[in-house]
Amino acid sequence: MLVAAAVCPHPPLIVPEVAGEAAPELDGLREACVSAVRSLAATRPDALITVGGAGAGATRSYGPDAAGSLAPWGADVRVGDGTPVLPLSLTLGRWLLDRAGAGLPASHEAVASDAPPEACARLGETLAGRGERVALLVMGDGSARLTVKSPGYLHPDAAAYDEALARALAGVDVRALAALDPGEAAELWVAGRAAFQVLAGAAGGDAVPGLAGELLYDEAPYGVGYLVARWLPR
Template sequence: MLVAAALCPCPPLLVPEIAAGAAPELASARAACAEAVGALAASRPDRLVVVGPGRSGVLETYPAGTRGSFRGFGVELEVRLGEGPEAGGGRTLPYGLAVGAWLLARVDRCASPVEGVAVGQETPGARCRAAGRELRESSDRVAMLVLGDGSACRTLKAPGYLDARAEPFDADVARALAAADTGALGALDEELARTLRVSGRGPWQVLAGAAEGASLGGALLYEGAPYGVGYLVASWS
């Protein structure tokens, strides 16, 4: 059963070593993520699943101990998913799960078994929701750290340029996260999300499946678009 969830954006710029001089611009988002992940750890799950954007159109799992690296962003910084011996069969975490591992490493109360699930952008919503339902049945107390960004088309200088549909899309997601509305998340327009370069669509829909019938309450902790990309932080419990 799903008992809690933390929803965070996953730009590598959340990591201060990568952001360098721009680190203060995401200070509020970083603090909100720390609050959400802290609440997640306090829920005392017996299984913690980190869900984030993947590299392909399929769902991929990563065991505890899988390493991630931020070398591709110009920083000699490595992370590991949870505790325990190195694992992963030589695979490394995709960037979203690496950000999730970094967030978890900053919380000293999280001793639950951890695993990762990466969701490719082309993964259908129905498959995402089904995966969420499977995950919630895997243990008595499941918690999820869900990583993903909103639209990358909020301003002229955004990665996807300006699209008038971007801000309303992100506003709808923000309302759904604040209300823990699984129906609204499950019904997100997949084609529009792809056009707006929304990396969180798949992970959010995995959460939608996992949280069906769980009667969780939601709180929106942060909403902004400092680089023309929608960043949202929420806590469900």
């Protein structure tokens, strides 16, 4: 059963070694993410699991000790030992767990960017069934088309999409997350769509009266929607 969740974005620049002194505007984001992860771990779940997007067709499970690297993003920052295998989202998820002192997760779950909603829901249901008290750290960005300087340039529907996403995360609106359209998400460059729908599946596809939502961060410093939220027991 899902008893808590945290949602964080995964920009490489959140890591100080990657950003250097070039991204002080992300200090607040980093602090919000660490706060969300610490509050997630404080619920003492039977299983804490990270969930994050990966490439098309790349849904798979990694063990708790799986390693990741930020070398492709310009810094020799590693999490774990051995050959780096984690995608960016899960690499940063493990980095946040380390920074928050939350320990290793039960597993790292990569969900393909093109996974259909039904597959995401099934994965969420499976993860929620892995213990009596399951917590998820869900890594996902909002739209990357919010401004003319965004990676995907400005899209007229991007701002409204991210506003609705923020409301859903703040309000524990599971139905809204489950209803996200993969085609629209792809059009708006929403990297977190599949991971958000895994969260919806874990919550049971309906409202979760035992959880209260809180939005800790909602900004787009580089034209990409970065949202930090937590769902904790009331």
